[in-house]
Amino acid sequence: MIKKIMESIREYKKSSILSPVFVTLEVIMEVVIPLLMARLIDQGLNRGNMRATWFYGIIMLAAAAVSLSFGALAGKFCATASTGLAKNLRHDLFAKVQDFSFKNIDDFSTGSLVTRMTTDVTNVQMAYMLLIRIAFRAPLMLIFSLIMSFSINARLAVDFLIAVPVLAVALGLIIKFAHPLFRKVFKIYDRLNTVVQENLRGIRVVKSYVRKDHEIEKFKGISGDVYETYSSAEKLMALNSPVMQAVIYACMLVIAWVGAKLIVAGSLTTGELTSLITYIMMILMSLMMLSMIFVMLTIAQASGERIVEVLNTESDLTNAPQPIERVKDGSIVFDNVNFSYAGDPDKLSLKDINLAIKSGEQIGIIGETGSAKSSLVQLIPRLYDATTGTVYVGGVDVKDIDLTVLRDRVSMVLQKNVLFAGTIAENLRWGNPNASEAELWRACEVACADEFIKEMPDGLNTMIEQGGTNVSGGQKQRLCIARAVLAKPKILILDDSTSAVDTKTDAKIRQGLKEVIPGTTTLIIAQRISSIEGADRIVIMHHGTIDDVGTSDELLKRNTLYREVYDTQMQMKGGQTHVETEA
């Protein structure tokens, strides 16, 4: 785990090394000072020698100044290195997630990915900062102070050595129990983040269904869980400090007691006892710091593991070793395809799918919600991979086609479509970065988006707000269609993309598509019969299987399912149903 995280240090290696170097120099200076102090007392003050007093006094001042500047440099390099590591880690995580397949993201959940990129990285940053500064400082200080105190009076210093293993065992025990608790805390954090995200994204729904109290209760429950687990972890960690202090103060008492006796007996000078006590204070401080570092490292270890889990996940959508860089035509074949989101053959979302679509054909897909219409079409641009069986595009297994080429040639308007913050033109150019203004307008005409864009204050340069909140559902759908058309794809998939558009406009869009991109295979998923009635062939999905395929006329004659839907919708006068979906 540590090795993997260290890979993200990169350009901050220099700072990471310089920081402990300056820390070492700082500590050496600091340790020398009490020694100078002892000289000043014994040779200067106690003998009334002013020259010696001045001499040692000035050297002490100089040492303090040097130590201070080394400390400042250490601090600077340490800050650069630790924030740099955090920056690189976030960057690496973000880049990794961009490569993830939908399945990878489903497995982690977005809430958890967000926690890992924020809180967990911050924990590692804090730990790294402590590690390259204090973690060097504390043991160095401990060792130097111990050496110094031994050189002053070995008999007294031995008392301290006994304390060290006692402390080590106590710390080890505390950490052993606290670590699993911290891992649990972060899991709950993930849930917390997921709940907050879901709530904020659906805040309009929450408000319109007056679910405020229910949502608050749900949040309270989870934040209560965080409180309980975190506080029991922290309570364990807090034991650390009293244990440490008890041991150290006991040592201090012994030394003051024995030291006083030694002075009376004449085998120890006052100066020596003064510096000895300073060294003991230093040892105490460094032990305290060490225990603090252990606390932070325990937390960071849990966080680090979670970061590495993401970094070590291989996207399960990989390119073939020698991918094919071309899509010959827009034909699609499903050959014995079975598909499960969990990759579990017992929980199939799609079963025994066999279907051949000719290039340029217009296919309508209809079926009740949950019949796996979206699942079916998502296999074409490899948003998910078939669990068994093969999907062919242009006569080639999709797994053998270069992923970028495939997604470029297959344009899909997702059922849950999104626009990004930016101008309308910027959003449209996702489809084709080099599109001219005239091409943008042409695509908008096809998608019947031109009318409302013209009415907007800045036309194509109108800003879309984050999440596309300043356009209506139907407008958003039309912009997404325009964006997809702009890519001039070989295959165009519209997943319930005109559900919020009125029937007349819907028909106009379909007519436009036929004229502008006539050779493009078009798959239209719809709730309304009228949206697909004119298609070359219609596929009826039912419980994850293909129930029937045929033209509207054929299906009317032989398929009861189709006829029922047809009759109900025609009774409602020309299918004027207005279905508001998740668009």
Ligand SMILES: Nc1ncnc2c1ncn2[C@@H]1O[C@H](COP(=O)(O)OP(=O)(O)O)[C@@H](O)[C@H]1O
């Ligand atoms: N990301 C997902 N993870 C797990 N199951 C899913 C996911 N998306 C859809 N499903 C399940 O797959 C089935 C088919 O869903 P879907 O293809 O969206 O149906 P439709 O588009 O026809 O309404 C449903 O039972 C649904 O619960």
Ligand SMILES: [Mg+2]
């Ligand atoms: Mg769907």
